[in-house]
Every structure is written in structure tokens, then in C-alpha cells.
Amino acid sequence: MIEFYFSKNFKGQGISEGIERGILVDYNSKCIVQEGMGLGAPAIKTNNRTFFSCNSELIKVSDKEYFKEFNINSELVWEIFKARSEKYKSVNLLTIFINKLTDLYKRLRVIQPILLKLGILTRDFFQTNSKINHIDSLGKIKFFYTILKDGALIEVDFSQILKRNGGVISKICIMNELGGEFFNYSKFGEKILAPPSGWEKIKGTTTRFS
Numbered sequence: 338m339i340e341f342y343f344s345k346n347f348k349g350q351g352i353s354e355g356i357e358r359g360i361l362v363d364y365n366s367k368c369i370v371q372e373g374m375g376l377g378a379p380a381i382k383t384n385n386r387t388f389f390s391c392n393s394e395l396i397k398v399s400d401k402e403y404f405k406e407f408n409i410n411s412e413l414v415w416e417i418f419k420a421r422s423e424k425y426k427s428v429n430l431l432t433i434f435i436n437k438l439t440d441l442y443k444r445l446r447v448i449q450p451i452l453l454k455l456g457i458l459t460r461d462f463f464q465t466n467s468k469i470n471h472i473d474s475l476g477k478i479k480f481f482y483t484i485l486k487d488g489a490l491i492e493v494d495f496s497q498i499l500k501r502n503g504g505v506i507s508k509i510c511i512m513n514e515l516g517g518e519f520f521n522y523s524k525f526g527e528k529i530l531a532p533p534s535g536w537e538k539i540k541g542t543t544t545r546f547s
Contacts, residue, residue, distance in 0.1 A: 339364055341376070341484045343395055343403060349374075352467045357390040357407055360482060360489055362515060371516025377491040379407050379478045380510040381498065387413045388475060403482045409475040409498060416466045476501045478509075 340363040348355055351372035359377035361370050374380075381388040390407035397403055476498035483490040495509050523530045 338366075339487075340366075341489055343405075345395075352413070353389075355391060355469055356411065357393045359405070359480065359491075359512065360484065364519070369516050369519045370514075371518060373514030373516050374512035375515075376489050376513050377405075377480050377482060377493075378512040379409065379480070379493075379495070380512055381409055381475065381502075381506055382508040382510065383505050384507055388472070389413060389469070390478075391469065391471065401484045403484070405480045405482065407478045407480065409478065410472060412470045412472050414468050414470050416468055 341360050342363070344361055347358060347361055347368065347370070349358060349370070349372060353372055353374060356374065357378060358370065358375035361368060361375050363369065379390060388409050389411045390409050391411040393405055393407045395403060395405045478498055479494040481492040481494075491511070493511055498509075499506065
């Protein structure tokens with residue numbers, strides 16, 4: 338049985354621990370979000386930086402409808418050999434480099450498994466570590482959720498953050514991620530294929546996630 342819900346107690350795992358989630362998902366009473374962002378959570382990208390929300394306000398409109406306002410007030414940075422980014426300029430360069438590699442990873446689907454393994458080996462060798470830095474708020478993004486029997490409808494209003502930062506923002510990401518332990522392949526007809534990419538360009542104004 339699949340259940341869709343919200344919880345302030347779930348802080349996530351791994352790199353994304355502490356970042357605000359969207360809708361959480363349980364399968365047979367087990368949370369399958371893990372390191373993922375759930376369904377419908379924001380991320381903001383400039384050319385060299387990535388920003389998330391570490392606090393939000395959730396309002397229950399009805400049994401199936403929710404409104405959540407995310408405050409974009411945190412940045413994901415990378416450290417090398419435990420160095421702190423505010424002390425060492427090289428760490429800022431490392432964050433830029435990793436962000437560029439992430440963009441490359443998104444585009445090259447065919448070799449994503451190879452790039453992922455290479456990234457893990459490189460991270461372990463150089464002792465790179467991610468960190469969430471709190472920053473002055475860039476603005477807020479509003480999400481409107483309708484929970485259905487077999488999925489969710491998600492509407493997003495990002496007009497405020499675009500008004501405040503429109504010339505700087507390169508991408509607005511609507512994260513829809515569940516745990517890699519549970520979603521490690523896809524099926525097309527009778528063929529077993531690699532898992533779908535977590536990064537898909539949204540076309541049009543309405544997208545259904547299920």
C-alpha cells in the first residue's frame with residue numbers, strides 16, 4: 338500500500354539531510370524517500386551555485402490539499418580534505434567544478450552509471466564532503482499540492498523569487514526524488530532498463546507526477 342503525506346520530523350539522509358522535503362511516500366508502512374527530496378520540493382541554480390530551503394510553512398487546506406511556502410535560504414557547498422569554504426578559496430572552486438560535473442551528468446544519460454561511479458571514487462580519494470551553508474534568504478517559492486489515490490498534482494508559483502533574482506537564476510528545479518534503493522531500474526514493455534534520470538526539463542505548464 339502506498340501512502341502520500343507530509344511530516345516535519347523527516348530530515349532525510351546523506352547529502353540532502355536537513356533540506357526541506359515535499360510530499361513523503363510510504364510503501365507498506367516504510368518510508369521510501371531516503372536521500373531523495375520527496376515529491377515537489379524546490380532548488381534554485383545560478384551558473385555556479387545551488388540553493389535549497391531549510392525551513393518552510395505548511396498549511397493544510399483540506400484532507401487532500403496542501404499549501405507549502407519554501408524559504409530559499411541555504412546553499413550546498415563542497416569541502417575538500419575537511420577544509421571550510423569560507424577560509425579557502427579553493428573550496429569555492431571545488432563547488433563550482435562539482436556543479437559543472439553535475440550539469441554534465443544530467444545531459445549524458447548513456448554514461449551516467451560510469452560518471453556516478455567515477456564521482457564516488459573521486460569523492461572518497463579527495464575526502465570531499467558536502468555541507469549546507471545558511472545564507473540570507475533569496476525569496477520564497479509557493480507549492481500547491483493535491484494528493485490523489487495514485488499520485489499527486491503539484492502547482493508552483495515562483496514569481497516572487499524571479500522578481501527578486503531573475504537576472505541571476507539559471508534554473509528553477511522542482512525536485513521529485515525517491516530513494517535509489519527502491520528505484521534502481523525502469524521497465525519498458527518486457528525490457529529492464531536503467532533508472533530514469535532525476536532531471537527532466539518540464540514542457541508546458543502542467544505536469545502530473547505519480
